[in-house]
Amino acid sequence: MQTRDGRTRLEGLLRQGERVFMGGSAGEVIPLTDALAAGRLPPFELITSLVPGVNPAPAGLPPGMQLTNPFPLGPVGRHLPLSYGGYCNWLAGQRFDTCVVQVAPPRRGRMASLGVAAEFAPVVLRRSARIIAVVNEAMPDLPDAAHLDLDRAAEVIGLDFALRESAAGAPSAMAQAIAGHIARFIGNGAAVQVGLGKVPDALLARLADRRGLRIQSGMVSDSIRPLAEGGALDPRWLHTSCVQVGTAAHYGWLRGRAGFAVLGCDITHDPAVLARAGGLIAVNGAIEVDLFGQANLEMANGRPISSVGGAADFARAATLDPAGCSIIGLPATVPGTEASRIVARLGGVVSLPRHDVGLVVTEHGVADLRGQDAEGRAERLIAVAAPQHRADLAAAWDRMARPRGGRAG
Template sequence: MGKPLCSFDDIARSFAPGDHLFLPGCGSEACDLVTALHGVEQLQITTTFVPGINPTPIDDFAASTRVTGLFMTPALSAPQARGQYRHLPLSYAGFARYAQDNFTPDAIALTVSEPNAQGMVSLGTSVEFSALVLARAPRKIAVINPNMPYVATSHCLPLSTFDTIARSDTPLRTYDVGPRQPEAEQIATHLAGLIPDGAALQVGLGKVPDALFAQLHDRKGLRLHSGMFSDGVIGLNGAGALSPDWPHMTCALIGSPALYDWAGRQDQISVTGCEHTHDPARIAAIDGFITVNTALEVDLFGQCNLETANGRAVSSPGGAPDFARAGRMSHGGLSIVALPSSFAKGTQSRITAAIHAPGLVSLARYDIDMIITEHGIADLRKGSTHDRAEAIINIAAPAFRADLTEQWNVIKNRL
């Protein structure tokens, strides 16, 4: 006989003061339990909630509850200042190592699929760090949700593994890339010219990756190895662009319900843990690995800021440092940063003379081969410091190039 189902309120009441709970993000979020936890006092929560996908309801939690996460947003600035939120400045590979060596929470709670005839459940569209934590946490809480597909190529385990079981039909978290933009289409065109048949490819979420996948339908033998994929992977697979012999993998599929439905029917893309998808040594061993990341700001040295805007923390690097280093070291690979040249309706440049205060550098200049904007490609691979600055200025929005050149002339005389 199976375990009886528990209510979310009963699960919330079962935590003692000081208990430490891990809540994974993306589609794994146990949304109903998060709501039930709002009134729990003195809970310690570690989460991998992703901004724009998983809200972090910090103001709804009890004042005595402490939340630790991998991402920052402006809404978390005040809670961090008062000690209610702790930001861990780790990449995904860094957190995977942390989870393997130093992390043993009292419990993990996550969404799983309906069990199959053999009593197995699938973590479905998102594994990220869950398999690592499931192996270490003494208490395991499963929320069975019919909206989570049984993905046979994901991490699957017996339902009997779990100590506590609840049921929910709350829709999974989704991601909408939004309408396409001309700048993203042009950047994708530059990128597509660098991706040959048979390339190994990593992209993230956003308008540029979505546009890029749409432009790669005529490729053959592509090998996918990434952190997250969205709906664009459906068309790429349907076009026959993927290698039938490569172990394509991602740690999460996040997009529309149509993507989740497809995920449960496909057998080419594995959803696996970040200890596999984000291991720089493993990725660097893949020949021809092309990684495409983005940034909020790139300076004339080729350094990239993925974390702050106007002096405030707005995000975190995620897996970008892991992939950038691996792409740089891969034989025949490329580490690319692609971004629009300006923002605020063209009034501000994303290409700057130096990273603005507080000066956080998410990707070092040593880990970048190319910077791409809608205005072209800055190939940094053989350039000196001065050559690189000139190349980057040439792909800035034209309205800012004169000022950038003037600022660089001041900087270079001090080097």
């Protein structure tokens, strides 16, 4: 592959005023974002799916450049506050001049795997007047991933660059405690969705003795490998996600591996598909949970720092599954300030409504909100808050619940 020539060629193909799509997470075409940061591209509208913590946010945009993303990127670009399913539906109603998509080297004729990152690309590919396929040797060829027929591409460019990586690191004692509580609710044969981070990694490590687990998730990371190698996963199930984001070692392990489908969000976050999984356990984090059981996944101190991502899609599906459950796991306090993350009322937006939250888990235990009225929910949430905050939370609930002698609804 002629990397330098390929980069110059890619930059020269992008036109002023276009609507251009490029995926995020491990699908980010890094030479394109490098060129954007260096000011070498003409002004156009970039629609993407960059993930904070995985994809570095641009420090700024050249004059005339526009950027749209489902995650907030600080002062850069336009943030659409949609779930992954909602963003997928929005994209399906748009038209694009160009889709720049990263693929693995084709193994069978002209069919190239999207590898570890499908996300929104399959939807956008159907809505784009021109496709630029970037063939990257570093992208693992997953036989069960979404594929692109390179004959559909107007341009095929070879570029070699390392994929974006993400590693949660060793789980803390707090993450281990939270994971231990959650693990009690995941039995053999469950369909499991988790996000990225220390608690999900610690949780999956605790499921090594389960059998017949089925992965039905948005993002998947290195922590899936021990389950696969230890026999915890159902060998008959096509373990599915829209992206796998991990270390270089994880990408190497995935290369050529069957049984792991990386598909578009129009499939992975489709309510009908999730309903067919059966026994879906959705495990997500939150910034704070209030005494009604509402969860804020997006704002801290009045500032947007993240997005609801796929949590809303999976939480709703798990709640409606007779054998499923939507679980929120979070530390009881904010590290450093020790402020409570179980709060009387949310300081941010409602990312997950109370009817889509079944269990709230902290290091202090499990608040099982299923079948509880407002009073019972508040009592159980206070019981898993940090001990030093429980009296204040109880007093706050008493003021909210009985302003005129009644009960909160």
